[in-house]
Amino acid sequence: MKSSKVAKRYARALMGLSSDHAQLEAWGAELERLARIVDSPEVAAQLESPTVNHTDRMAALGKIAERLDLSFPLRSFAVVVASHGRVADVIAMSEAYARMLDDLMGRARATLTFAYQPTDDDLARVVAGLEAIAHKKIIPTTKVDASLVGGVVAELEGKIYDGSLATRLADAERRLSG
Amino acid sequence: MKSRFAIAATLIGAALTPALAFASEGGSEERGTWGALVFYIINFSLFAAILWKYAVPAARNFFRDRATGIRATLAKADAAFREAEELANRAAERMAKLEAEKNQISSDLADETVYQIGRIYDLAREAATRIKRDAEQGATALADNANRRVRETLAHAAGKVARDLVLSNFVAGDQTRLVQGFVEKLGEEARR
Numbered sequence: 001m002k003s004s005k006v007a008k009r010y011a012r013a014l015m016g017l018s019s020d021h022a023q024l025e026a027w028g029a030e031l032e033r034l035a036r037i038v039d040s041p042e043v044a045a046q047l048e049s050p051t052v053n054h055t056d057r058m059a060a061l062g063k064i065a066e067r068l069d070l071s072f073p074l075r076s077f078a079v080v081v082a083s084h085g086r087v088a089d090v091i092a093m094s095e096a097y098a099r100m101l102d103d104l105m106g107r108a109r110a111t112l113t114f115a116y117q118p119t120d121d122d123l124a125r126v127v128a129g130l131e132a133i134a135h136k137k138i139i140p141t142t143k144v145d146a147s148l149v150g151g152v153v154a155e156l157e158g159k160i161y162d163g164s165l166a167t168r169l170a171d172a173e174r175r176l177s178g
Numbered sequence: 179m180k181s182r183f184a185i186a187a188t189l190i191g192a193a194l195t196p197a198l199a200f201a202s203e204g205g206s207e208e209r210g211t212w213g214a215l216v217f218y219i220i221n222f223s224l225f226a227a228i229l230w231k232y233a234v235p236a237a238r239n240f241f242r243d244r245a246t247g248i249r250a251t252l253a254k255a256d257a258a259f260r261e262a263e264e265l266a267n268r269a270a271e272r273m274a275k276l277e278a279e280k281n282q283i284s285s286d287l288a289d290e291t292v293y294q295i296g297r298i299y300d301l302a303r304e305a306a307t308r309i310k311r312d313a314e315q316g317a318t319a320l321a322d323n324a325n326r327r328v329r330e331t332l333a334h335a336a337g338k339v340a341r342d343l344v345l346s347n348f349v350a351g352d353q354t355r356l357v358q359g360f361v362e363k364l365g366e367e368a369r370r
Contacts, residue, residue: 116353
């Protein structure tokens with residue numbers, strides 16, 4: 001909980017640096033890249049090792065940011081995070097930033113799980129349906145799960161919309177068993 | 179005791195005195211002299227006087243005491259008799275009461291027995307009703323449980339068959355139709 005609050009504060013601080021949506025989007029993508037690298041097991045183990053001193057940790061994060069070719073604000077952000085000893089919270093900061101940016105841009109993220117690989121048309125229709133509900137632009141993440149037997153399950157803003165055959169069969173089985 | 183001893187001594191003395199007188203005179207065959215008569219009269223008078231003086235009061239006292247004792251004994255016997263009679267009457271009354279009490283107890287016992295028999299009968303009937311109801315409920319529960327298990331087994335089998343049928347007959351068009359149905363549901367949700 002404390003970590004989540006800290007991550008939100010850092011994310012809010014980064015968003016406060018610009019009012020340009022395009023730039024905020026670009027920073028979001030850069031922060032996500034940085035978070036993925038920092039969260040990878042080998043890098044995370046090195047950065048969080050007690051044998052690495054504070055200065056070396058800051059230098060290491062600076063070099064990672066440089067290698068990732070991050071913009072100047074993001075490099076500075078990475079150094080500040082490292083200097084405050086919050087490297088472990090970078091992934092939470094990235095997620096918090098993405099949520100704030102989605103709110104700012106009036107969009108929502110949805111996870112769509114299909115029983116079979118969806119066609120573009122099927123995907124577009126489901127996304128349109130979800131946009132009609134959320135009144136926001138939907139950014140879908142698609143998955144395939146054969147255990148659904150048929151149909152699709154959508155998760156949007158903590159709510160599940162279940163249109164799978166597996167659930168229908170389970171309901172029918174439950175009704176039959178009384 | 180003292181008076182009795184005095185009476186006895188006087189009588190013996192009186193009986194022996196003429197003999198002593200005869201003996202002192204030598205036992206002669208002489209008879210009918212006036213002196214002897216006077217002597218006998220005086221002797222008898224003395225004897226009678228002594229007897230009247232000492233023996234009669236003692237005898238009178240003796241008999242009076244004896245009469246008093248007898249009367250007291252009689253009074254005591256009478257009192258004892260009355261007391262015994264009273265006790266007998268009381269015993270008879272008590273016996274009568276006991277008889278009544280016995281009859282009452284017998285009657286109460288009979289009533290209590292009838293009540294207890296009725297109560298036991300009621301309890302037994304209630305117990306029988308309860309046992310019957312419990313047995314019926316148990317049987318119903320068992321039947322319901324068995325029915326539920328059968329339904330569950332059938333439903334599971336039906337679900338498996340349905341799933342196998344769907345999987346073996348599923349085509350791309352089915353998925354499109356399912357997606358279309360899902361989108362329509364989303365539309366209904368959006369319109370609410």
